[in-house]
Amino acid sequence: MKKATLTLSLFMAVVFTAFAGNANHFNFNEAEMDQALQQVEAAESFVAENPGVSYQELNQNLDVNLSATPVIGATQSEPPLGVPSWIWGACLGVAGLAIVYFVTEDKEETKQALWGCVGVTVVGLAIWLITAGTLFASASTI
Amino acid sequence: MRIPALLFIITLLGTGTMLPAQDFYRISADFSVKSQGDSLGNLTMGRLFYDENIGQLIYDIRFPQEQTWVFSDSSIFRYQSDSLLEATVGASVADFSLFHLALNNDLRHYGLKGSIYDLEGVEKEGDLVISTWRPPGPLSSTLGKVLISSKANRLYGIVFFNAEEEVLRKQFFRKYQNINGLEFPTELIDIFFLDEGKQYQKTNYSQIRVNETDHPEHYRFSAPQ
Numbered sequence: 001m002k003k004a005t006l007t008l009s010l011f012m013a014v015v016f017t018a019f020a021g022n023a024n025h026f027n028f029n030e031a032e033m034d035q036a037l038q039q040v041e042a043a044e045s046f047v048a049e050n051p052g053v054s055y056q057e058l059n060q061n062l063d064v065n066l067s068a069t070p071v072i073g074a075t076q077s078e079p080p081l082g083v084p085s086w087i088w089g090a091c092l093g094v095a096g097l098a099i100v101y102f103v104t105e106d107k108e109e110t111k112q113a114l115w116g117c118v119g120v121t122v123v124g125l126a127i128w129l130i131t132a133g134t135l136f137a138s139a140s141t142i
Numbered sequence: 143m144r145i146p147a148l149l150f151i152i153t154l155l156g157t158g159t160m161l162p163a164q165d166f167y168r169i170s171a172d173f174s175v176k177s178q179g180d181s182l183g184n185l186t187m188g189r190l191f192y193d194e195n196i197g198q199l200i201y202d203i204r205f206p207q208e209q210t211w212v213f214s215d216s217s218i219f220r221y222q223s224d225s226l227l228e229a230t231v232g233a234s235v236a237d238f239s240l241f242h243l244a245l246n247n248d249l250r251h252y253g254l255k256g257s258i259y260d261l262e263g264v265e266k267e268g269d270l271v272i273s274t275w276r277p278p279g280p281l282s283s284t285l286g287k288v289l290i291s292s293k294a295n296r297l298y299g300i301v302f303f304n305a306e307e308e309v310l311r312k313q314f315f316r317k318y319q320n321i322n323g324l325e326f327p328t329e330l331i332d333i334f335f336l337d338e339g340k341q342y343q344k345t346n347y348s349q350i351r352v353n354e355t356d357h358p359e360h361y362r363f364s365a366p367q
């Protein structure tokens with residue numbers, strides 16, 4: 001029993017050591033973020049206190065430069081991990097679409113992934129139909 | 143006396159095991175999305191509605207312009223004053239949203255559990271439990287790993303890498319609230335590592351309602367005729 005416990009402890013120690021050191025990736029400079037978003041945060045408070053204010057009025061009152069276009073989700077437009085989105089859809093199907101959305105949340109990129117997914121599905125279906133047809137024809141002649 | 147006591151315990155245990163798990167199916171919240179580019183800042187505010195049985199994620203945007211964005215099972219629509227501004231067909235995203243994952247208790251693994259990504263390992267460092275997810279073998283030369291951390295049994299952060307082990311994006315889920323039993327992060331921090339430098343985006347959720355029965359019409363968007 002002691003041996004088993006010791007072996008298990010050693011195994012866990014080896015596993016944990018092998019993956020150790022990732023915690024530092026979960027840090028970020030909060031002061032830097034606060035500074036970067038300072039003006040936008042002030043704008044948010046202003047809008048909350050003055051419902052109905054337009055972004056033009058806000059730009060004038062707070063001397064900020066806010067975009068007129070709503071933004072939800074990611075602001076980057078690069079494909080995830082630098083891989084073209086259609087490959088994500090082609091290789092990973094629906095999961096690929098999800099990854100594209102998780103990483104970019106970009107409609108065009110997600111659309112490309114969908115086309116990749118559809119393309120592979122169509123090709124796969126065609127191959128299946130040809131194979132099935134060939135097998136059926138062979139079986140019919142036996 | 144022993145038999146009634148035993149029956150009581152059995153009944154109590156039976157009742158406990160037969161109690162259905164809390165079924166969350168609907169969520170709404172005020173939201174604000176803030177980011178700052180090189181010259182232009184972005185501030186988007188409004189209220190969102192999601193009912194997983196209907197499958198529409200509806201953003202009722204009030205600032206900077208009144209617009210309605212609808213993410214459905216296969217399309218994204220943007221409306222302004224009952225006019226369709228843009229329709230993107232073929233992007234099924236509502237099922238992978240933060241709200242869908244939270245309602246289905248899949249947030250802790252951010253939906254990667256059961257996906258094509260493989261769980262490579264789990265480590266515990268300080269108060270973080272970090273899982274490493276890798277893409278399948280043939281794609282590992284072009285795709286990078288994903289790290290997911292949880293703190294106190296709640297999703298805390300996600301880090302996306304490229305194949306060269308460079309960080310592409312970090313997401314942090316903070317300030318959890320318990321709304322009628324549903325744990326939901328009310329602050330989402332996004333950090334994008336772009337060629338021109340880091341870009342921050344902060345999203346806050348407030349006035350969160352779960353399984354709201356009032357105003358069911360808010361959860362189903364019908365296209366203006």
